[in-house]
Amino acid sequence: MRRKSVAVSVGNVIIGGDAPVRVQSMTNTLTADVNSTVKQIIELANAGSELVRFTVKDEDDAKAVPIIKKCLEEKNCSVPIVGDFHYNGHLLLSKYPECAKALDKYRINPGNVGFGNAHDDNFKQMVDIAIKYGKPVRIGVNAGSLDQSVLKKLMDENKDQKSEELLVEAMVISSLESAKKAESYGLNKNKIVLSAKVSKVPEMISAYQKLAKRSDYALHLGLTEAGLGTKGVVASSAALSVLLQQGIGDTIRVSITPKPGSSRTEEVFVSQQILQVNNIRKFMPMVTSCPGCGRTTSTLFQKIAEEITDYLQQKTPEWKAKGYESVSNMVIAVMGCIVNGPGESKEVNIGLSLPGNGEYLVSPVFIDGKLATKLKGENRIKEFKALIDKYVEDNYS
Ligand code: SF4
Numbered sequence: 232m233r234r235k236s237v238a239v240s241v242g243n244v245i246i247g248g249d250a251p252v253r254v255q256s257m258t259n260t261l262t263a264d265v266n267s268t269v270k271q272i273i274e275l276a277n278a279g280s281e282l283v284r285f286t287v288k289d290e291d292d293a294k295a296v297p298i299i300k301k302c303l304e305e306k307n308c309s310v311p312i313v314g315d316f317h318y319n320g321h322l323l324l325s326k327y328p329e330c331a332k333a334l335d336k337y338r339i340n341p342g343n344v345g346f347g348n349a350h351d352d353n354f355k356q357m358v359d360i361a362i363k364y365g366k367p368v369r370i371g372v373n374a375g376s377l378d379q380s381v382l383k384k385l386m387d388e389n390k391d392q393k394s395e396e397l398l399v400e401a402m403v404i405s406s407l408e409s410a411k412k413a414e415s416y417g418l419n420k421n422k423i424v425l426s427a428k429v430s431k432v433p434e435m436i437s438a439y440q441k442l443a444k445r446s447d448y449a450l451h452l453g454l455t456e457a458g459l460g461t462k463g464v465v466a467s468s469a470a471l472s473v474l475l476q477q478g479i480g481d482t483i484r485v486s487i488t489p490k491p492g493s494s495r496t497e498e499v500f501v502s503q504q505i506l507q508v509n510n511i512r513k514f515m516p517m518v519t520s521c522p523g524c525g526r527t528t529s530t531l532f533q534k535i536a537e538e539i540t541d542y543l544q545q546k547t548p549e550w551k552a553k554g555y556e557s558v559s560n561m562v563i564a565v566m567g568c569i570v571n572g573p574g575e576s577k578e579v580n581i582g583l584s585l586p587g588n589g590e591y592l593v594s595p596v597f598i599d600g601k602l603a604t605k606l607k608g609e610n611r612i613k614e615f616k617a618l619i620d621k622y623v624e625d626n627y628s
């Protein structure tokens with residue numbers, strides 16, 4: 232059961248309510264470098280990011296925002312853009328109204344809007360601008376920049392409690408109190424998304440469970456600073472999957488550190504895979520493949536599994552452009568031998584089992600649970616792809 236949340240419109244995309252759990256991402260270009268930023272936003276949007284955020288850190292960035300928006304419109308890219316503000320957001324949004332108008336949402340970090348009386352004044356100034364231009368905001372609390380006055384107060388009042396628990400509680404309180412303040416200034420609940428990000432999985436899960444229990448604001452899930460490579464993917468998957476399985480979360484972002492030279496779109500694919508393996512949304516056909524073992528004869532099995540995965544990734548946009556939307560439901564099996572190969576192949580749409588050591592050099596192919604053909608020789612991959620193409624035309628066109 233999905234947790235009920237208040238729907239928030241961000242540009243042409245709805246977050247929360249009955250809307251699907253949204254995938255979003257963030258650029259890593261210098262925002263003021265308009266060409267690079269526009270190029271990356273389009274890449275992320277084409278990869279499936281339904282919202283794209285970028286930092287607006289200074290006057291050059293703020294001046295660039297309306298130009299970025301115009302360039303995106305000229306290139307028919309309508310992905311909503313979100314401005315990420317820290318320390319000086321109130322000044323930039325006030326001084327550059329064209330920036331404030333061009334953005335589809337503002338991210339406000341209540342830990343980074345000033346201290347004491349200035350904190351509330353700066354926060355109110357940003358909320359007032361959001362109200363003026365009809366924009367939603369994400370009140371995004373982060374453990375690394377938590378409002379220290381909230382944490383200090385909690386620590387003074389609860390000296391015996393563990394610091395991890397207090398940190399989580401302080402993040403939740405900071406989010407909810409900021410949201411209530413924004414509402415008291417006149418911002419409607421359907422303009423507020425909340426997030427409470429931390430880099431440790433158990434604390435992140437606990438923070439969002441508390442937020443989900445105590446409010447019905449739309450929730451943006453993310454494990455902040457998830458890390459590089461496999462660690463980042465595993466940590467994000469672990470944290471997000473637990474919450475998504477509990478029906479918590481209206482939009483997700485995977486904050487993995489990209490390897491030098493790798494594409495920023497990786498975080499979009501990881502988000503999509505997390506939603507797909509949790510059976511929450513479907514984005515592309517899936518490949519089931521066994522790990523291989525001493526029964527597999529060579530690297531041919533890995534090569535075929537990789538080639539078929541790449542083929543599906545490459546063909547899916549083409550199929551979808553033709554209107555074959557439900558092709559995302561298709562599952563293909565590539566198995567290393569006949570121990571589990573035929574059984575697994577019968578469970579999916581099309582399954583191929585390669586011959587293992589000591590087996591006949593043929594690859595049985597099952598289509599919709601029935602043995603359809605046996606492939607052999609050099610052309611096996613090509614013929615298997617042709618069978619996939621035919622299956623798509625016959626079943627999803
Ligand atoms: S299906 Fe065959 S090759 Fe694959 S892991 Fe199982 S026994 Fe090994």
